[in-house]
Amino acid sequence: MAVAPVLLAVLLASAWRAAAVSSSAAADDRIERLPGQPAVDFPMYSGYVTVDELAGRALFYWLQEVPPEAQPAPLVLWLNGGPGCSSVAYGASEELGAFRIRPDGATLFLNKFRWNRAANILFLDSPAGVGFSYTNTSSDLYTSGDNRTAHDSYAFLVKWFERFPQYKHQDFYIAGESYAGHYVPQLSQLVYRNNIGIAKPIVNFKGFMVGNAVTNDHTDYAGMFESWWNHGLISDATYQLLRATCLDDSIIHPSPACNAAQDVAATEQGDIDMYSIYTPLCNQTSSSAAAAATKRRRPWMRGSYDPCTESHSTVYYNRPEVQRALHANVTGINYTWVTCSDTLNDHWGDSPRSMLPIYQELIAAGLRIWVFSGDTDAVIPLTSTRYSIDALGLPTTTSWYPWYDNKQVGGWSQVYKGLTLVTIRGAGHEVPLHRPRQGFILFQHFLQGKAMPKNGTTS
Template sequence: MRGTTAFFLLSLAFLLGTLLATAADVSQEAQLIKFMSSRALKRLRSRPTAANEAEEESDPWADPDTFAHLPERCKGLPSGGSKLADRILGLPGQPPRVNFRQYSGYVTVNEEHGRELFYYFVESPYGAASKPLILWLNGGPGCSSLGYGAMEELGPFRVNPDGTLRRNKYSWNNLANVIFLESPAGVGFSFSRNTTDYDTVGDRRTAEDAYVFLVKWLERFPEYKGRDFYIAGESYGGHYVPQLATVIMSMNRFPGPALLPRINLQGIFFGNPLLDDYLNGKGYLEFLWSHGVISDEAWARILANCTFTPSDDWPCFVAAHAFQKGNIDRYNIYAPVCLTPSKNGTFYPSSDSMPGYDPCSYHYVEPYLNNHAVKSALHARVDTKWTGCSDDLAWNDAPEFMVPTIKRLIKNGLKVWIYSGDFDSVCSLTATRFSVNDLNLAITSKWRPWYTPDSEVGGYVQQYQGGFTFASVRAAGHLVPTFQPKRSLVLLYSFLKNMLPPADIPDSWRSDFGF
């Protein structure tokens, strides 16, 4: 019987075992799994009532009056710095002939609490004055856009094992000017002087703080006011990105007395997102079964015991955990993994089967960002111990279903693209397809392959009513710009040009990309 002491203790032990097994893992994968396990535990302890379920299915971000207090928060709030002071003269270990400007520093988003968000901004080396502005948000919740997004995925540099930097040929700043925001406070170098903020954080405050950050950042960089602006992200960014877009669109229409600068939001572009807790669980398990990780017998037991709705109970939980995955990277089930340190203390990849990809890269990024000289160059607080993901945040609000929010953004005319690396099991292509189907949009351009400038199939794409676009990225894991940097850049190019990636590559594309 659900709710008995024996049941609760058993479920708690099982879940805590999962958490403890990943306690030393600071990756985004571990952070997302811990978050989802915590939510599963809450559901096991208290089955949702019909009223709760109806509330969960509604869109809690639909009322624009929810954000009526934001003009007051933005009015007269000092940003805490200046553009000149934030200019990076050079990062330790960076290669010669860096031909773009870099900035980093803090923006105060709540003066009373002393809440400050840290950003790293790179301009494009080619025509920065005419290129759009992109804000990149990593997920978690609670993981760093600087350490992951900038240093391991789409930023201009990658960190070498010896602590030097090398250029990323496929950096997104080839096509746009890019801000990497460490959000919320408590992540990376971002902080609050009132530590109770770490116990009261959630989706809503994260979105509101990010909006205040943008307003103040644009005061610091006024040349970007009115520039075409896009929000991009991944993973738990499936919450962050559409929620921030909702705040911006609401505030752009806000008729209040304190007129705020209109943020020229053109679209959102996010990958391998967490959109629906239940469908994500179904997609995760179906993906593993379809890729040979789960046996037919185990899959049959899952289907016999799980409905993938709030009504699922302990038998489903047991069936869904009764198989062995082995030592694979759940973010890319075909990628090599980083093995435990050898006798001399160095980490090493299990194989070199993916040229250009190093699964141990985080172990170079963390010491690099904790180097005193690097912190000084970044204008970060030198007494901060930087980590990739924060364990200090108690997440208080997060809708379990993001489809209503995304559907409303599409209805209101925003360009929305979702992409999915097809080797990721955690936020799988399978799961995302379930959520895309729940949008109930008519197909306007049927599923077909798209190509890279070297005539490889980069993935598959389909477009829907209202311009909504869903694309897969072939042979990519959860961190698409890490596993397939060229393909991610081609897809971004298509998004910014507002056209589907082509079924064949025109010669003009080859010249644009330098291939």
């Protein structure tokens, strides 16, 4: 006899609540209230998971759940890139997280398009040395790379699911942007392979999504330089110089000749935000008059973008009372929290030149894979993403088409066999920052496995 949908939902919710009566460690991680936080209807947890006892490496996480009445809901791990940048600083605080930080660096306001309206969001600072994550072995800061990052993140997941057993059987996805274009597929591959042959794996992995992602060095470079030239950011001569010196280089470890060519390009580009080429720099909005003029020229920016968000988070997360509320820096070390670690970035080790073999493996495994791109990013532009996807040689199942939000074009999409590409019109490198509503619509459709809307009104 079939179980009625309403009864099934009640049974699932009851089972969730029973499993949620979890370990004391999870209870200790409960966030009572953050300084300057508005009232919310959802629980949050944060703290540390040790991933290597011998080295003393521990990763910091922040879980923002859906409201209790919406459980059980999927769990999504969010990773930012760099390498060396904090997911708390970017994903949680200026993109898809529950809160935005006001310019005073002391108070928070609710993000209307927070992704924990649709899923439980788990932000992870990875690897050790990023954000609040730490290592007791100082040499770790000079020897990080892709392989250790993936294995430490997997060790984190295994231990985290033991701390939060109610999530073991929930649909689990991994998402991220930028250099997480390496982290996300590599961790996905590790989870997938470790699940093989296990009747009830501890990670109920369903797929991944990446945005403006470092994917394949050759095509990333080719698309990057073409995009710069097409947008008038570099001269014809510099375009040819970049193609001659960089196309066979590593993005993370470029040759001196490629570095020199990129220096020439940077001089020609001038003082603009390459992560969002049509929006102002933070120091260009110092006066309210300048800000108002900018909004008049670009009405689509109204209410959606603060170019100084990074400086707000630097103030907020260095407050001792904020660190105490987050159960961060528990030993009280006197150090400055930074959004990105220059030490890690400058000494990054192994970085494979292509993620495409991992894509091929995981597409063949039948996992849900979505790639999205803000089309005003010049760091990993849409052109790069399209070249990288083309290199996979996938058959098209739904040809290129515009998708709509409230009868306005939100971007474009193409569906391939095993992969969906979505662009977000007018968004920069951090899609949920520049286009929060459209980014949330993208996220909802990814979770549902539904193609982006071709017409009509999107709620």
